[in-house]
Amino acid sequence: MADSKTNFSIFIVEDDTWYRNFLSYAVGLNPDYKIESFEDAKSCLANLHKKPDLITIDYSLPGMNGAELLKKIREIDDQIQVIVISGQEDIGTAVELLKLGVFDYIIKNEDTKPRLINSIQNALTNAHLRTQISALQEDLGKKYDFSKTIVGNSELIKKTFSLIEKAANSKITVSITGETGTGKELVAKAIHYHSERKKVAFVPVNVAAIPKDLIESELFGHEKGAFTGADARRIGKFEQANKGTIFLDEIGELDLSLQSKLLRVLQEREFTRIGGNQTISIDVRVIVATHKNLAVEVQEGRFREDLYYRLLGLPIALPPLRERGNDIIYIARSFVEEYCKENKVKKINISADAQKKLLEYSYPGNIRELKAIVELACVMCDDNLIDLKDIVYNMENSMSNFMSKEMTLDDYNNIIIKTYLEKYDDNVITVAKKLNVGKSTIYRIMKTPEFQNIYKK
Numbered sequence: 213m214a215d216s217k218t219n220f221s222i223f224i225v226e227d228d229t230w231y232r233n234f235l236s237y238a239v240g241l242n243p244d245y246k247i248e249s250f251e252d253a254k255s256c257l258a259n260l261h262k263k264p265d266l267i268t269i270d271y272s273l274p275g276m277n278g279a280e281l282l283k284k285i286r287e288i289d290d291q292i293q294v295i296v297i298s299g300q301e302d303i304g305t306a307v308e309l310l311k312l313g314v315f316d317y318i319i320k321n322e323d324t325k326p327r328l329i330n331s332i333q334n335a336l337t338n339a340h341l342r343t344q345i346s347a348l349q350e351d352l353g354k355k356y357d358f359s360k361t362i363v364g365n366s367e368l369i370k371k372t373f374s375l376i377e378k379a380a381n382s383k384i385t386v387s388i389t390g391e392t393g394t395g396k397e398l399v400a401k402a403i404h405y406h407s408e409r410k411k412v413a414f415v416p417v418n419v420a421a422i423p424k425d426l427i428e429s430e431l432f433g434h435e436k437g438a439f440t441g442a443d444a445r446r447i448g449k450f451e452q453a454n455k456g457t458i459f460l461d462e463i464g465e466l467d468l469s470l471q472s473k474l475l476r477v478l479q480e481r482e483f484t485r486i487g488g489n490q491t492i493s494i495d496v497r498v499i500v501a502t503h504k505n506l507a508v509e510v511q512e513g514r515f516r517e518d519l520y521y522r523l524l525g526l527p528i529a530l531p532p533l534r535e536r537g538n539d540i541i542y543i544a545r546s547f548v549e550e551y552c553k554e555n556k557v558k559k560i561n562i563s564a565d566a567q568k569k570l571l572e573y574s575y576p577g578n579i580r581e582l583k584a585i586v587e588l589a590c591v592m593c594d595d596n597l598i599d600l601k602d603i604v605y606n607m608e609n610s611m612s613n614f615m616s617k618e619m620t621l622d623d624y625n626n627i628i629i630k631t632y633l634e635k636y637d638d639n640v641i642t643v644a645k646k647l648n649v650g651k652s653t654i655y656r657i658m659k660t661p662e663f664q665n666i667y668k669k
Contacts, residue, residue: 220336221264224249225256225281226297227273231320235268235297238325239332253281260288266315266335268328271298271305279305282312293335297324362398363546364539368531372399375528380406387523388501390530393578396501397461399528404457409497412456417449420462428470429486432477438487450483450494457497463523464504464515475519498523533575533582541567543579547586548598555636558596565600573605591635626663629654 222245226232232249240247248264250256253276256267267285271278278296285292296309299320306317315338316331318324362369362376379386380403388396397416404414422430429438433448449458460466466474477483482493500523509515533540541562548560562570566589575581589602619627632643640658644651657663 219246220244220266221246221248221262222332223256223259223264223267225251225253225267225273226270227251228270231270235328239268239329242329245332252276253284256281257284257288260285260292263289264292266293266295266332268295268297268332271296271300271309279309279312282309282314286313293338295328295331295335297328362395362402363543364536365542366531366536366539368536369539372528372530375526376402377406379403379526379528382526383497385497385523385525386499386528387506387525388499388528388530389505390501390503391532391578392503393580394530394532395579396530397459399530400457400459400461400499400501403499404459404497407457407497409456413453414457414459415449415453416459416461418461420465424467427467428473431470431474432483432485434486435488438485442487445485448485450477450496451492453496454494455496457499460498460500462502463500464502464506464509468514468516471516471519475516475522478519478522533578534573538571540570540575540582543582544570544586547583548590551587551590555590557590560590560593560596560598562598563600566598566603569600569603622660622662625657626660626666629657630663630666633658 222239224232224235224239224247226235226249229251232251236247236249239245248259248262250259253273256269269278269281273281276284278298282294282296285294290313294314295316295318296314297318297320298305301319309317315335318327318331362372376399386400386403388399390396400416401414404410417430419427429442429446429448431448431450433446433451434442436442436445473483477494478498481495482491484491506515506520506523510517510520533543544562544567548562552558552560570582570585577584585603585605586598588604589598592604593599593602628647629643632646633640636642636646640651640654644654647654
């Protein structure tokens with residue numbers, strides 16, 4: 213297909229010479245369209261190597277009718293948009309062709325010209341959007357290329373790569389375990405975006421972050437009036453993930469009362485919304501994650517044994533950062549590169565002494581903690597070199613001192629926003645993204661007298 217896009221290639225297939233010339237002239241008035249016309253199906257098929265964006269077909273062609281030509285085109289290139297033009301107003305034929313994938317079915321009459329021109333515009337717009345979506349999906353696949361996003365060269369991480377690849381090439385349920393901050397959601401996304409479901413939704417759900425009385429509605433949806441406050445129908449996460457992947461993070465936090473319903477949904481591949489009667493069938497791949505030992509949870513009665521075995525599938529245990537040796541340095545360097553790119557600063561290096569110090573720490577917060585340490589070091593370093601003094605671990609002590617002041621929530625918000633504004637050169641949009649709030653919230657707080665007082669200091 214042509215690039216996005218100043219010239220579109222259009223084939224017109226029509227055995228009537230006068231009508232073929234009429235259509236070629238009418239469509240060709242648009243300078244963005246390059247027109248080629250053919251009198252029969254055979255000559256059209258012989259030129260498909262030119263990869264036209266769209267083909268208009270006369271249904272009653274000699275030797276091969278429109279439906280037969282459409283099938284041949286689809287066999288060679290199923291991305292080409294096709295519009296059928298017919299002298300017969302046959303509803304049955306139109307329905308058959310639409311089922312076969314034609315974009316439009318147009319009758320030859322006085323309205324053919326304006327309708328065809330409008331239909332071509334719509335078809336090419338549709339094709340261009342599909343191309344954009346495919347490109348975005350390809351970009352997502354690259355973004356979650358686990359050999360690039362999950363940095364490291366240790367034997368432990370190589371084993372993880374192997375398991376991710378096996379998971380991506382199968383439909384099996386995957387259970388990811390590991391300490392907080394080891395990158396469980398990143399692994400889940402890598403599996404999804406390298407699987408056959410990559411063109412459909414990846415729907416993450418943090419079970420631990422949803423109140424117990426709302427989790428059922430969040431997962432399975434509800435009908436209007438199902439309970440107080442249900443003012444409209446809600447589509448649940450499982451329904452949103454149909455044909456794609458649902459990622460249930462912190463599955464060990466799921467209430468026992470809901471575990472039985474989840475088990476039933478996984479077994480039957482169907483459910484009903486709260487307050488509804490309609491049975492909804494789904495085809496969803498399930499990936500779960502937890503920092504807990506679910507086998508112990510089962511033994512202590514907090515997790516159903518049958519659900520545990522249903523979810524176990526292919527287990528992927530992510531190693532803690534402290535066990536990954538020199539991977540710590542690889543990851544630290546990747547965070548430095550990311551920081552330099554985001555903040556548009558010159559390359560920052562890590563000294564040998566700083567690297568040694570990074571390797572000596574146990575990282576209870578794993579990769580997430582390493583990122584915080586490295587970003588702070590990038591801010592604090594001199595002459596674009598992270599040295600021993602720039603590696604600071606006593607975050608907990610700093611936080612304790614910060615919290616010991618017993619200020620109001622507004623005071624804490626003011627200090628946090630002031631700190632981020634200073635760090636990012638008063639760029640409100642960047643600060644809003646970093647704090648995951650709307651920029652209007654930042655502007656509103658900045659206008660308050662309390663904020664003005666501390667910002668002047």
